[in-house]
Amino acid sequence: MTVFSPLRMLALAIMAMTLASCGSDKSSTDVTGSVKVIATAMTGFMRKDQPTQVQDLGLTRAALATLPVPAKRITLEKYGQQALVVQIGTNKDVETWSSVDKITLSMRNGVVVATRGLIDDLMTASVPSLSMLSHGSSHTRTHSLLNGEDKPRVLRFDCQVARHGRVNLTIVERSYTTQHVTETCTGAEGSFTNEYWLEAGGKLRRSRQTISDFVGPMTIDSLD
Known part of the structure; x- marks a missing residue:
């Protein structure tokens, strides 16, 4: 029996969609559009140009329905880039998600x-739990990054969580009611604010999290 990885399944799905688009009926036009959208979304981050605004992928629920695995949309505001990532592994309570060009998020x-794969990567981090974010907390964050000599440097931040009421989000043609939460962190080398949008059941629907000075903030949307 052959076992395909999620990334392999995505590639096969696009191949099948491409073959289907060779037909002559009207539906082939719609399939071709989905191929273009998803193929664009699957490819990378951090091109050399830095647009002043994010180049939206124009995803639709119809396009997402063609994917054989769940996906998240990742946005790097600093570089104006978006991509899709899919889950490729789990280690205890940590999930690893990857784009086709092997940028990974744990x-x-x-x-x-x-x-991994973002040049100035976050090597490891101690982070708050969803319970801490939901109920508000004071906590310490640590971020481990590599310096210019590829040696770890550890940054420490004192953080405060605050709740800001309900917010209705629309993510790719679907609406969600969420609780907006901020995590404001201050340390010797700077400060940042992360944002989280939590659903009533505790699911993190959207977040805007700081990765590093070079990468900047990353917005992560759950598309299921």
């Missing part, structure tokens, strides 16, 4: 604990 319940 997350615990949606909160980023590590990245």
